[in-house]
Amino acid sequence: MRKVILQNKNFISPFNEPARDLRIQNKPLWLHQRDLLAPYTTEEREVDSGSFVEVPPDPVEQIVYRDNLFFDKPYIDAFFAEAVRSGKPRRAAISKDNKAFMQHALPLAHGYTQVGDLYLADLWYFPRGPVSGAQPLVIDFEPREIGYYRIPEYMATEKGQLTFQVPLRSCMSIESWTHIFIADAIFGLFSRASRTDLKIAQSLTFKMQVLWQALLEQRQVLACSKLVSVGRNCSIHPAAVILGPTTIGDNVVIEPGAVIDNCIIGSNVTISQGCQLMLSVVGDGSFLPFRAALYLTTLMENSMVAQNTCLQMCVIGRNTFIGAGNTFTDYNLIPAPIRALSGAGALEESNRPVLGGCVGHNCRIGSGMIIYPARTIESDVVLFASPERRVIAKNISYEESDHHTLKAAGRHERLYPRAGEAAKQSW
Numbered sequence: 001m002r003k004v005i006l007q008n009k010n011f012i013s014p015f016n017e018p019a020r021d022l023r024i025q026n027k028p029l030w031l032h033q034r035d036l037l038a039p040y041t042t043e044e045r046e047v048d049s050g051s052f053v054e055v056p057p058d059p060v061e062q063i064v065y066r067d068n069l070f071f072d073k074p075y076i077d078a079f080f081a082e083a084v085r086s087g088k089p090r091r092a093a094i095s096k097d098n099k100a101f102m103q104h105a106l107p108l109a110h111g112y113t114q115v116g117d118l119y120l121a122d123l124w125y126f127p128r129g130p131v132s133g134a135q136p137l138v139i140d141f142e143p144r145e146i147g148y149y150r151i152p153e154y155m156a157t158e159k160g161q162l163t164f165q166v167p168l169r170s171c172m173s174i175e176s177w178t179h180i181f182i183a184d185a186i187f188g189l190f191s192r193a194s195r196t197d198l199k200i201a202q203s204l205t206f207k208m209q210v211l212w213q214a215l216l217e218q219r220q221v222l223a224c225s226k227l228v229s230v231g232r233n234c235s236i237h238p239a240a241v242i243l244g245p246t247t248i249g250d251n252v253v254i255e256p257g258a259v260i261d262n263c264i265i266g267s268n269v270t271i272s273q274g275c276q277l278m279l280s281v282v283g284d285g286s287f288l289p290f291r292a293a294l295y296l297t298t299l300m301e302n303s304m305v306a307q308n309t310c311l312q313m314c315v316i317g318r319n320t321f322i323g324a325g326n327t328f329t330d331y332n333l334i335p336a337p338i339r340a341l342s343g344a345g346a347l348e349e350s351n352r353p354v355l356g357g358c359v360g361h362n363c364r365i366g367s368g369m370i371i372y373p374a375r376t377i378e379s380d381v382v383l384f385a386s387p388e389r390r391v392i393a394k395n396i397s398y399e400e401s402d403h404h405t406l407k408a409a410g411r412h413e414r415l416y417p418r419a420g421e422a423a424k425q426s427w
Contacts, residue, residue: 001060001061001062001063002041002042002043002044002045002058002061002062002063003037003041003043003044003062003063003065004044004046004055004064004130005033005044005045005046005047005067006047006051006052006055006066006067006122007020007047007048007066008020008050008066008067008068009050009419010068010175010343011418011419012174012175012176012180013176013177013341013345013376013378014177014317014341014358014359014377014379015177015317015360015361015416016360016361016378016379016416016417016418017361019068019175020067022180023298023318024180024183024184025184025264025281026249026264026281026282026283026301029067029068029070030067032070033065033069033071036071036072036073036076037076040063040076040080041063050066055130056130057129057130058129059128060128060129061126061127062124062125062126062130063080064122064123064125064126064130065122065124066111066122068111068173068174068175069121069123069172069173069174070170070172070173070174070179070183071123071170071171071172072169072187072188074168074195075141075170075171078169079123079125080125083125084125086135086137088127088134089124089130089131089134089135090124090135090136090137091120091123091124091136092121092122092136092171093115093118093119093121093136093138094112094119094121094171095117095119095138096118097117098140098141098143099143099165100170100186100187101119101167101172103165103351104164104165104172104182104186104187105170105172105173106119107178107349107350107352108175108176108179108340108341108342109175109179109343110175110343110344111173115136118138120136121171121172121173122173139169140169141170142168142169143165143166143167143168144165145163145164145165145166146164146166146190146194147162147163148162148163148164148190148296149162149354150162164186164190166186166187166194167191168198170187170191172187173343175342176341177315177341177358177376178340178350178352178358178374180315181296181313181315184281184298185296185313188264188281189262189264189280190279193245193262196227196245213225214226220243222243223243223244226244227243227246228242229248231249231251231267232250232251234248234250235252235253235254236252236254237256237258238256239256239257240255240257240259240260241259241260241261242254242260242261243261243262245262246261246262246263246264246265247263248265249265249267249268249269249284250268251267251268252267252268252270252271253269253270253271255272255273255275255290256273257273257274258273258274258275258276259275259276259277259278260278261278262278262279263279263280263281264281264282265282266282266283266284266285266286268284269283269284269285269287269288270288272288272289273290273291274290275288275292275293276291276293276294276295277293278295279295280294280296280297280298280299281297281299283298283299283300283301283302283303285301286299286302286304286305287304288304288305289305289306289307292305292307292308292309293311294310294311295313296312297313297314298314298315298316299311300315300316300320300361301319302318303320303321303322306322306324306325306326307324308325309322309324309327311356312354313330313352313354313355313356314330314357314358314359315356315359316358316359317359317360317361317362317379318361318362319361320360320361320363320364322365323365323367323385324368325368326365326367326368326370327370328356328357328371329356329370329371329372329373330355330373331353331354332373337349338353338354338355338374339374340352341376350374355373356373356374357372357375357377357392358375358376358377359376360376360377360378360379360380360416361415361416362379362380362415363380363381363382363383364403364412365382365383366383366384366385367385369383369385369389369391369392371392372391372392375393375395376395376396377392377395377396378395378397379415379416380413380415380416381396381400381401382401382402382403382412383396383401383402386402398414398418
């Protein structure tokens with residue numbers, strides 16, 4: 001089968017990079033797509049214009065998709081099984097009744113085509129070459145409502161339990177930084193845990209394997225090697241607590257007192273004493289000094305979060321430093337809707353009662369900052385803590401970076417300019 005990739009060259013703010021190059025579950029999105037489609041495809045072509053009408057008209061079996069589309073293995077397996085069985089041209093579609101999609105994926109997105117009660121995604125299957133009028137193919141996400149916060153009722157708009165609609169399989173367009181959070185945390189780690197729970201409940205064989213492994217290793221069930229995958233050449237202190245499902249890469253150092261629960265940890269990562277990580281993705285080469293904490297947060301490769309900084313529902317780009325004692329708030333004290341940057345570059349309601357912030361690539365954030373919910377800091381920005389710069393109440397652009405005021409401004413290179421701008425040294 002031929003794979004045809006439609007390029008989407010729109011930059012995702014504040015990273016100033018197309019979605020295909022951003023990391024989802026610690027892989028560049030293009031690599032995540034390639035790995036999942038490898039069992040089905042034998043050749044690959046890209047369409048530079050990103051237009052469906054430019055797809056080669058060859059009468060061969062093809063899968064066509066846009067390169068900013070995230071999907072997981074359960075979804076793509078179900079899509080292929082039903083599309084091939086039908087023997088007709090099909091296009092991925094999501095129903096308005098899909099609670100997980102409507103709550104998480106649709107807000108801030110503008111890349112779907114709405115037809116009646118369906119939202120069409122840019123994913124097609126053609127048994128004999130591309131043709132117009134492909135029939136919609138709805139794959140049920142099988143969402144489950146799962147609570148993640150229990151808070152006092154006076155802090156909640158409707159009820160004290162905050163919940164996610166967690167799908168067992170998923171497909172969504174990455175158009176905003178919030179979609180990276182959704183793909184990693186809700187459609188990624190939460191979904192993986194739900195599938196594991198379902199497998200334990202439905203498969204007596206798997207349940208007995210988990211129990212036997214826990215007894216053999218004399219560990220708590222969630223900490224056994226059946227649910228915690230550890231790579232090569234890792235150093236994990238016995239006083240660290242690691243609960244599954246968790247994946248740990250190669251050459252990882254985890255020091256005493258660290259607590260890791262349902263995370264993806266990349267290779268060459270150091271997690272120091274007393275760090276707390278829950279439902280988070282830590283990219284390759286990252287460093288967390290003592291008492292750093294991540295909750296429902298994505299940390300891309302080669303980044304560092306210093307001591308006593310807690311990130312909740314945040315996305316941090318690559319090669320970025322977050323200083324000690326920073327506070328990324330995630331809740332409006334006055335019950336106003338949280339707005340975030342959409343795929344169209346405008347502030348729109350995020351449909352999230354709680355949401356952290358986003359920091360781009362190659363940033364340096366000083367100590368002691370307070371960042372309001374859903375605020376973004378553009379790539380290549382440097383912020384110093386000062387009497388004038390303590391509270392980040394609005395989105396920060398590159399032009400507002402504090403390093404422009406220094407004589408040595410040129411020492412901080414601009415690596416991620418906006419679309420149409422040339423990469424150059426700071427003045």
